[in-house]
Amino acid sequence: MAAAAATATLSDDDAEERVAATNAQMMLLTRKMIEIRNTLQEISTGGGSRSLTRVQLPSIVVVGSQSSGKSSVLEAIVGHEFLPKGNNMVTRRPIELTLINSPDAAAEYGEFPALKLGKITDFAQIQKTLTDLNLAIPDSEAVSDDPIRLNIYSPHVPDLTLIDLPGYIQIAAADQPESLKSKITSLCDKYIASPNIIVAISAADVDLANSTALRAAKRVDPRGERTIGVITKLDLVDPGRAIDLLQNRSYPLQMGYVGVVSKVPSSLATRASSGLLSRFSGSGDSGDIGSVIAKNEEVYFGRHPVFTRALTDADDRTGQQQVTLGVINLRNKLMRILERTMAKNLQPACDAIHQELEETAYQFKVEYNDRPITAESYLAQSLDSFKLSFKEFAGKFGREQVRAMLKSELDQRVLDLLAQRYWNRLDEDPDLALATLDDATIKSILRPVSELPSAPSDDVYWHRQLDACVSNLTKSGVGRTSTTLVSNALSGEMEHLVNSGAFKTHPYVKTIVQDATMEILNSRFYSTADQVENCIKPYKYEVEVEDQEWSKSREHAFALLKEEVRQCEAAYYKLQRSVGGGKKLSQVEKFVEKSRKGLVKMEDANEIYGFSQALIDKGREGLFLTKRADILRLRMQALKSKQCKSKDSKYYCPEIFLDVVADKLTQTAVLFLNVELLSDFYYHLPRELDARLGHGLGPQKMENFAKENAKVRRHLELQERKQKLELAAEKIESVIAMQKTRRLQPA
Numbered sequence: 050m051a052a053a054a055a056t057a058t059l060s061d062d063d064a065e066e067r068v069a070a071t072n073a074q075m076m077l078l079t080r081k082m083i084e085i086r087n088t089l090q091e092i093s094t095g096g097g098s099r100s101l102t103r104v105q106l107p108s109i110v111v112v113g114s115q116s117s118g119k120s121s122v123l124e125a126i127v128g129h130e131f132l133p134k135g136n137n138m139v140t141r142r143p144i145e146l147t148l149i150n151s152p153d154a155a156a157e158y159g160e161f162p163a164l165k166l167g168k169i170t171d172f173a174q175i176q177k178t179l180t181d182l183n184l185a186i187p188d189s190e191a192v193s194d195d196p197i198r199l200n201i202y203s204p205h206v207p208d209l210t211l212i213d214l215p216g217y218i219q220i221a222a223a224d225q226p227e228s229l230k231s232k233i234t235s236l237c238d239k240y241i242a243s244p245n246i247i248v249a250i251s252a253a254d255v256d257l258a259n260s261t262a263l264r265a266a267k268r269v270d271p272r273g274e275r276t277i278g279v280i281t282k283l284d285l286v287d288p289g290r291a292i293d294l295l296q297n298r299s300y301p302l303q304m305g306y307v308g309v310v311s312k313v314p315s316s317l318a319t320r321a322s323s324g325l326l327s328r329f330s331g332s333g334d335s336g337d338i339g340s341v342i343a344k345n346e347e348v349y350f351g352r353h354p355v356f357t358r359a360l361t362d363a364d365d366r367t368g369q370q371q372v373t374l375g376v377i378n379l380r381n382k383l384m385r386i387l388e389r390t391m392a393k394n395l396q397p398a399c400d401a402i403h404q405e406l407e408e409t410a411y412q413f414k415v416e417y418n419d420r421p422i423t424a425e426s427y428l429a430q431s432l433d434s435f436k437l438s439f440k441e442f443a444g445k446f447g448r449e450q451v452r453a454m455l456k457s458e459l460d461q462r463v464l465d466l467l468a469q470r471y472w473n474r475l476d477e478d479p480d481l482a483l484a485t486l487d488d489a490t491i492k493s494i495l496r497p498v499s500e501l502p503s504a505p506s507d508d509v510y511w512h513r514q515l516d517a518c519v520s521n522l523t524k525s526g527v528g529r530t531s532t533t534l535v536s537n538a539l540s541g542e543m544e545h546l547v548n549s550g551a552f553k554t555h556p557y558v559k560t561i562v563q564d565a566t567m568e569i570l571n572s573r574f575y576s577t578a579d580q581v582e583n584c585i586k587p588y589k590y591e592v593e594v595e596d597q598e599w600s601k602s603r604e605h606a607f608a609l610l611k612e613e614v615r616q617c618e619a620a621y622y623k624l625q626r627s628v629g630g631g632k633k634l635s636q637v638e639k640f641v642e643k644s645r646k647g648l649v650k651m652e653d654a655n656e657i658y659g660f661s662q663a664l665i666d667k668g669r670e671g672l673f674l675t676k677r678a679d680i681l682r683l684r685m686q687a688l689k690s691k692q693c694k695s696k697d698s699k700y701y702c703p704e705i706f707l708d709v710v711a712d713k714l715t716q717t718a719v720l721f722l723n724v725e726l727l728s729d730f731y732y733h734l735p736r737e738l739d740a741r742l743g744h745g746l747g748p749q750k751m752e753n754f755a756k757e758n759a760k761v762r763r764h765l766e767l768q769e770r771k772q773k774l775e776l777a778a779e780k781i782e783s784v785i786a787m788q789k790t791r792r793l794q795p796a
C-alpha cells in the first residue's frame with residue numbers, strides 16, 4: 050500500500066478515471082499547441098519573420114552535468130534506449146525531441162524530418178543515427194548549435210517537446226578544445242532563456258551547491274518560476290538525505306523538485322513490468338524500459354516509509370516544499386507545466402501570428418495579386434510552353450529541310466568519288482593521291498581527266514570509272530546515313546530547345562525530355578534505315594534520267610564545282626599567309642616540283658635551300674590546291690560545253706550524272722524519312738512528355754521542379770507561408786476557445 054501511495058496514489062478507480070480524463074484533455078491541448086509550435090518553427094526557418102521570433106511557444110529544455118543521469122531520465126520518459134552513449138562526449142548538438150502520442154500506431158517509431166529517412170522502428174537504429182549525427186561534429190569543434198530534430202510516435206508517450214543538450218563539463222579533457230566549457234555554457238544559455246521551461250538535472254550523490262544545472266537555472270530564472278529540479282540517483286543516498294535534497298531550501302522552485310531512480314536495475318531489465326506507463330494509453334503492458342523503471346521506483350520508494358511521509362506532509366500543506374517522486378509523475382508534471390506555460394503564451398502568440406499573417410497576406414496581394422500557384426500548374430504551363438516551341442520547330446523542320454540536308458551530304462560524297470576516280474592525278478602528285486586512293490584504284494592507273502572530252506564514246510576505261518562511282522554511291526548505306534542525319538538533327542534541336550525554352554533551368558526535366566527523345570528515335574532507327582535502303586534498291590541496278598532532271602543537275606553540278614574552286618582558292622590564300630606570302634609559297638612549290646622531276650634532291654631541302662619539313666608539306670599542299678582548282682575549272686568548262694548538254698553523254702559528264710543519282714536517292718529517302726521518322730517523332734514526343742511529366746512525376750518531384758525556378762520558388766514559398774499562418778491562426782484560436790470552455794467547466 051505504501052508503495053502505491055508513493056507513486057501518486059493511482060489505486061482508486063474513480064481517481065484513475067478522473068486522472069485519465071484530465072490526461073486526455075490535457076494531451077489534446079498540448080498536442081495542438083505542439084503542432085502550432087512546430088508550424089511556427091517551420092515558418093521561422095522558412096524565412097526571417099520579425100513578429101514570430103518575438104513570441105514563441107515554450108519548449109522544455111533538459112540541462113545537467115555529464116553523467117548526472119540526463120539520458121536515463123529522457124529514455125525513461127520515452128520508454129526506450131535511444132540516446133547516444135559513450136565516454137567521448139557523444140551529445141554534441143541539441144536534440145529537439147517531439148513526442149507524439151499516437152494511440153493507433155501499429156508500432157513505435159522515430160522520424161528525422163530533416164533527413165527524410167522515413168519511419169525507423171528500430172530504436173537501436175535511431176540511437177546509431179543520433180550518434181553519427183553528433184559525431185559528425187569534429188572533435189576540434191566539439192559542439193554545434195545546429196539542432197537535430199527527432200519525432201517519436203508511440204502509444205506510450207505523452208505529447209511533449211523536450212530538448213536534450215550537451216552535458217555541462219567542469220574542465221575540458223586533454224583532447225578537447227580549451228573553449229569547450231564556455232561553448233557548452235553559451236549553447237545551454239541560449240536554450241534556457243525565457244520562455245522555455247528548464248529541467249535542471251542534478252545527481253543526488255553530488256553536492257547540490259555544486260550543481261551546474263541549478264546554478265545556470267538560477268542565473269536566468271532567479272525566482273525559480275520556470276525551473277523544475279530533478280534529482281536523479283536517489284538510490285545512491287540515504288533516504289533521509291534524499292528528502293532533504295528534494296526540499297532544497299537554498300533554491301526554492303515554484304514547480305518543485307522531482308526525485309527519480311531512473312536506472313534500469315539489472316534484475317528487472319529483461320522482465321516485462323506491470324505497465325504503469327501504459328496507463329497513459331489505456332493499453333496493456335508496454336514492456337518498455339519506462340515501465341521497468343517505474344516498477345523499480347515503486348518498490349524502492351515503498352521500501353522506505355520516509356518517502357511516503359514526505360508525500361503525505363506535502364499533501365497536508367504543512368509548509369514543506371512540494372515533493373514529487375518517480376519518472377511517471379515527472380512526466381505528468383512536465384505535461385501539465387508545458388500546457389500551463391503554453392497557455393500563458395497563447396494570446397501573445399495568437400496576436401503575433403495574426404500580425405504576421407496580415408503582413409504576409411498584404412505582401413502576397415501586392416506582389417502576386419493573390420494569384421494562387423501550384424507546382425502542378427507551373428509544370429503544366431511550362432510543358433505547354435515547351436510543346437509550343439516544339440511545334441514551332443516542327444513547322445520549320447520538315448520534308449524540305451531534310452531533303453536539303455541529305456542532298457548536301459550526298460553532294461559531298463559525290464565530290465569525294467569524283468576526286469578519287471577523276472580528279473586526282475597519280476602521275477603528277479603521287480604523295481597526295483596515294484593517301485586518298487583505295488588499292489583497286491591505285492592498281493588501275495588513273496588517266497588524266499583532261500583526256501575525257503576527246504575519248505572515244507565506247508572507251509571502256511571511262512565507262513568503268515562512272516559505273517564504279519554509281520555503284521559506290523548507291524551502295525554506300527544511304528539508309529543508315531540518312532536516318533542518322535535526321536536523328537542527329539532532331540536530337541540536336543531537342544537539346545537546343547530544352548536549353549533555351551521553358552525547361553532551361555530545370556536539369557531533371559531536361560534529362561526526361563532528352564531520354565524520351567532518344568527512346569523514340571532509337572526505337573524507329575533500324576526499321577527506318579531498312580525501309581529507306583529497300584526503296585533505293587532499284588537505283589543500284591539502273592538509273593533512268595529525264596531531260597529535265599539532267600538539265601537541273603547540270604546546273605547544280607556546275608554550282609558545286611564553282612564552290613569547290615572557291616574553297617580551293619580560299620585555302621590557297623590561307624596557305625600563302627601562313628608561310629609569309631605568295632612569293633615564299635611559290636618558291637617552295639617550285640622546289641617540290643623540281644624534286645618530283647628529279648632535278649633536285651629532297652634531302653637537301655633544309656641544308657641547302659633552307660626549307661623546313663613543315664614548309665615542304667605546305668608547298669605540296671599549295672601545288673595540290675592549284676592543280677585541283679585547274680582541273681575543276683577545266684571540268685566547269687566541260688559541263689558548260691555542248692557535249693554535256695545531253696543526257697546521252699553521261700560518261701563524258703560524270704559530275705552531272707552522279708548528281709542525278711544523288712538527287713534520286715535523296716527524293717526517295719526523304720519520302721520514307723518524313724513518314725517513318727519525322728512525322729512519327731512529332732506525333733509521339735508531346736504524348737510521351739505528357740505521360741512522363743504529368744502525374745507520372747509525383748508531387749515531391751513536381752515541387753522540386755517548380756522550386757528550381759527562383760521566381761516560382763518565391764511565389765510558392767510566400768503562398769505556403771500564408772497558408773501555414775492561416776492554419777496556425779485557426780489552430781491557436783481553437784485552442785484558446787478550448788481553454789475558455791475548460792475554465793468555465795466545474796472542477
Ligand SMILES: Nc1nc2c(ncn2[C@@H]2O[C@H](COP(=O)(O)OP(=O)(O)OP(=O)(O)O)[C@@H](O)[C@H]2O)c(=O)[nH]1
Pocket residue numbers: 113114115116117118119120121122140215216281282283284285309310311312
Ligand atoms: N544508481 C543509479 N544510477 C543511475 C541513475 N540514473 C543514471 N544512472 C547511471 O549514471 C550513469 C550516467 O547516466 P546517464 O543517463 O548516461 O547520464 P548523462 O547525464 O546522460 O551522461 P552524459 O551523456 O555523459 O552527459 C549511467 O551509468 C547510469 O546508469 C539512478 O537513478 N541511479
